[in-house]
Amino acid sequence: MPTYRYQMKTSAGETSVGIMTAESALSAAQQLRNQGNIVLQLTPVSNSQTKSLGEKLKALNYQSGPTQRDILNFTTQLAVMIRAGISIRAALEGIADQTENAKFKQILLEIKQDVESGKQFSEALAKHPKLFGPLYINMVRASEMSGSFSQMLERIASYLQQQIETRAMVIGAMIYPAVIGALAIGVTIFLLTFVLPRFAGVFEGKEAAMPWPTVFLMSLSAFMVEWWWAVVIGLLGMVIGFVFFTKTEAGGWWWDGAKLRIPIFSRMFRALYISRSLHTMGELVNAGVPMLDTLAITGEISGNRHFKRLWKSVYTCVKQGKKIANPLQKTKLLPTAVVQMVGAGEESGKLGEVLDEVSSFYARQLREVIKTVTSMIEPIMIIIMGSVVGFIAMAIILPIFKLSTLVK
Known part of the structure; x- marks a missing residue:
C-alpha cells in the first residue's frame, strides 16, 4: 500500500506533519478530513530502496503507455460515476488518483484541466486521438449533443470490451x-x-x-x-x-x-x-x-x-x-x-x-x-x-x- 507524507492543520489550529499509508492519495486526504483536519500538503513517499523485484517490475510496467484495457477500465468507471451524479471534473480527478499507469494518469489530468477551462469533454479527448480514436471521440460528441452521456459511455465500454475479446480470440x-x-x-x-x-x-x-x-x-x-x-x-x-x-x-x-x-x-x-x-x-x-x-x-x-x-x-x-x-x-x-x-x-x-x-x-x-x-x-x-x-x-x-x- 502506498505511503504518503502529509502536512495538515488540526481543528485546534495547529500544524502537524506525519506519514500515513492509504490505497490512494484521494483516500489519504479523505481520512485526514474525516478527522476534522485541513490538508495542506500530501505527497507520496518513495520506497524504491525497499521494493521487491516484482514491485520494481510492476512499477516499470506502469511507466509504459496506456493499453486498450486501461481505456476500457477508465470508460467503465467514468460511466458509473457520472450515472451516480458525480461531476465529470470530480470523476476525472478520482479516476486519475487511482490510475497506476503514470502516463495515463498525466493524460487524465490534462483532460481534467481542459474540462475545467471550459472545453467540452470531446474536445479534451480530441487532443489525444491516438489513444481514444475517432469512434470514441465522435460518440462522446454525439452524447453531449443528445444529453445521454452516461448511457453513451456504457455503449463505448461495451464496444471496447467486445473488440478486446475479439482481438484476443484472433491472436490466440x-x-x-x-x-x-x-x-x-x-x-x-x-x-x-x-x-x-x-x-x-x-x-x-x-x-x-x-x-x-x-x-x-x-x-x-x-x-x-x-x-x-x-x-x-x-x-x-x-x-x-x-x-x-x-x-x-x-x-x-x-x-x-x-x-x-x-x-x-x-x-x-x-x-x-x-x-x-x-x-x-x-x-x-x-x-x-x-x-x-x-x-x-x-x-x-x-x-x-x-x-x-x-x-x-x-x-x-x-x-x-x-x-x-x-x-x-x-x-x-x-x-x-x-x-x-x-x-x-x-x-x-x-x-x-x-x-x-x-x-x-x-x-x-x-x-x-x-x-x-x-x-x-x-x-x-x-x-x-x-x-x-x-x-x-x-x-x-x-x-x-x-x-x-x-x-x-
Whole structure:
C-alpha cells in the first residue's frame, strides 16, 4: 500500500506533519478530513530502496503507455460515476488518483484541466486521438449533443470490451499454429544438426549404396552444421524483410489481400472484418453520428485496406446523394445477404438495429470459425511433423537395412 507524507492543520489550529499509508492519495486526504483536519500538503513517499523485484517490475510496467484495457477500465468507471451524479471534473480527478499507469494518469489530468477551462469533454479527448480514436471521440460528441452521456459511455465500454475479446480470440488462434510450427522447425533442426551427424561416420565411403533420401539429408545436415549462422541470418532477414514489406503501401495491400485468400484462415479474417465494420457502423449510427462521419470512421477501423477502400467508395456515393446499399452490391467482400439486409434497414429507417443484429451474427460466426480453424490446424500440423520426422527416420533406417543386406 502506498505511503504518503502529509502536512495538515488540526481543528485546534495547529500544524502537524506525519506519514500515513492509504490505497490512494484521494483516500489519504479523505481520512485526514474525516478527522476534522485541513490538508495542506500530501505527497507520496518513495520506497524504491525497499521494493521487491516484482514491485520494481510492476512499477516499470506502469511507466509504459496506456493499453486498450486501461481505456476500457477508465470508460467503465467514468460511466458509473457520472450515472451516480458525480461531476465529470470530480470523476476525472478520482479516476486519475487511482490510475497506476503514470502516463495515463498525466493524460487524465490534462483532460481534467481542459474540462475545467471550459472545453467540452470531446474536445479534451480530441487532443489525444491516438489513444481514444475517432469512434470514441465522435460518440462522446454525439452524447453531449443528445444529453445521454452516461448511457453513451456504457455503449463505448461495451464496444471496447467486445473488440478486446475479439482481438484476443484472433491472436490466440494465430499463436497456436505459430507455436506448433516453431516446435516442428526446432525438432527438424535438432535432428539435422545433432542426430544425423552421428551417422555420418557410419555412412562415410558408402555414398553409392545409399538411397537418395539419405544422400539429400546428409548433405543438408552437413550444410546446416557448417553454415548454421548463415541459415539463422537468412531466416531473420526473411522475417524482418517480410515485416518491412508489409509496412509499405504495396506490401500492405498484398498482405491484406492475402489474408482474405489464405486457405483455412480466410473465413476467420473475413468474419473479423465484417463484424468489426458493421459493429462500428451500428454503434455510430445508433449514437447519432452523421452518416458521412460514420462511414469515414468505419473505414479507418475496419483493419483491412480492401475493406477501407470499400467504405471509402460508399462514403463517396452517399456524399453524392446515393444510398449505402448501391456500392455494396458491386463488391465481393460482403455476402449478398448482408447487402440485402443493409438495404432493407436503410429503406425502413432501422439501419442501426439491422447493423447490430448482423454484426452480432458475424461475431458469433467468428467465434465458431476460430474454433473450427484451431481444430483443423492441430491434425494438419501433426501430419506435417509426422511426415518430416518419418522422412528423416526412413532416410536413416533404409541405408542400414541396405548395408546389412550387402554384408550378408
